[in-house]
Amino acid sequence: MEAIIQANNQKRKLLNEKNKKIYEDMLMYIRLSYDKSEEETEEILMELLDHLFILQEEGKDAEELFGEDPQRYADEIINELPKTVSKKRLLLFGMGVSYFFAVSAMFQGLLSIILFYVFNQSEISQTYSVGTVLVNTCLSLGVAALVLYGIIRYLRWSCFKQVSKVFEFVFTGILFGVLPFCLFMFIFYFMPSFGPTITFDVYWFIPIGIVLFFMGQKLRKQV
Amino acid sequence: MAIRSQLLKGILEGCLLAIIARETVYGYELAVKLQTQGIDVSEGSIYPILLRLQKEQLIVGEMRKSPSGPNRKYYQLTEKGKTALQAFRSNWENLKRPVDQLLEQKEEY
Known part of the structure; x- marks a missing residue:
């Protein structure tokens, strides 16, 4: 291939x-x-x-x-053109989800570590509400999938057309950059805390992220 | 000539099967052979048909090195394709004469 x-x-x-x-x-x-x-x-x-x-x-x-x-x-x-076999589609989906969480976890971990060690802000051990985390996770996955779908639709639409660079920059910037970012912020800021809580040190996010990343890699090889 | 009508599509499918039955060919070669036969369709129109014939398992394509260098996809008929070509041939034989006659009689009405 x-x-x-x-x-x-x-x-x-x-x-x-x-x-x-x-x-x-x-x-x-x-x-x-x-x-x-x-x-x-x-x-x-x-x-x-x-x-x-x-x-x-x-x-x-x-x-x-x-x-x-x-x-x-x-x-x-x-x-x-024949369709992809569903097993392959499932693997691709799994790969996408793993990578998404890998990046999210590492980002979260790095941010917290920098906040703590560099700026002496917040605590090294954080408390999370399981319910909130679960709901936020599902919502973010939904938003990410929607953005991805939107990007594909936009790219297909722009084929065989002359699209002005300025229009493209502004339009895609707002639709696929600013809008999802605001949505993520909105979700995380306004979601109430519920469900049982767990407390752990934030640097655990890094190994979790690495494990997820390798899971994604493994799935990718099977596709 | 654009291929919009189902009739034309069906006939073209039969023609491609007939050419591929005679020899193993690749896409461009096939388009040239169609044109030298006097079947004047746009050259690209063979590719959707080739895809469909593969999906129906009437032909198989195989990427191979060509004598002149680049890898090309060569097509050949499967057993199922041979049967389909037979069916097309007999359908065509049965239809050809009556349709011709019908069209020639047109003036008398």
């Missing part, structure tokens, strides 16, 4: 400006149809690239291959 993606990256450089733009839009759009078998997807992308390259050598237009409406053509291809 890696080999075919590498070959694609190399060969793509040989396309002229116009063909490259249209092909890379096609590539992005098709790759972002996330529930399709990766192997079949990469193979068809390679075939299309080979074909386009031959057309270019013959002095023919990309339209000969993709028709007048490339997005419609891409949809036709996506429609015929």
Whole structure:
């Protein structure tokens, strides 16, 4: 799989400006149809690239291959691509969740350690309400999934279009940066404490994060 | 010629099966062979059909080194594909003459 993606990256450089733009839009759009078998997807992308390259050598237009409406053509291809097996999708999901918690735990740990040792703020051992932590965790996962989905939708929407850089910067900055950040802050700030409490030293977050990270790595290798 | 109609899609599927039955080919080669037969469809239209034929297990594709260098995906017919081609052939034989006759009689009405 890696080999075919590498070959694609190399060969793509040989396309002229116009063909490259249209092909890379096609590539992005098709790759972002996330529930399709990766192997079949990469193979068809390679075939299309080979074909386009031959057309270019013959002095023919990309339209000969993709028709007048490339997005419609891409949809036709996506429609015929087989779906990923559900086991693989489950593994990918597990991987995403593990990485998300790994990063959250390490971030939380580092922040608390810096606060304590550098700024002499807060305590080294913290008390957490299990109920609150559980609910917050679920909500954050939901927000993260929503942001990810939104990013994919946006990227697919922007394929085959000329989007102004300023618009893109402002729009994506607010939608995928500011908004989720405020949402996270809102959740953590306003969530009342409930459920039994546990107290432990914050540096435990670091090993927990590392374990979660390796779990993610392991799942990733199985995909 | 864009392939919108189901009829055309079905016929094109049969044509691809017939070409692949004769020899193992890769995508670009297939498009050229279609065109030299006088079947004038846009070159890209074969790829969605190739994907569908693979999904239905009528053909299998295999990445192989080509004589001229790059890896290419070569297609060949499966047993199921051979049966499907037979079915297409007999359907076509049965339909061809009556449809031709019907269309030629048009003037008399």
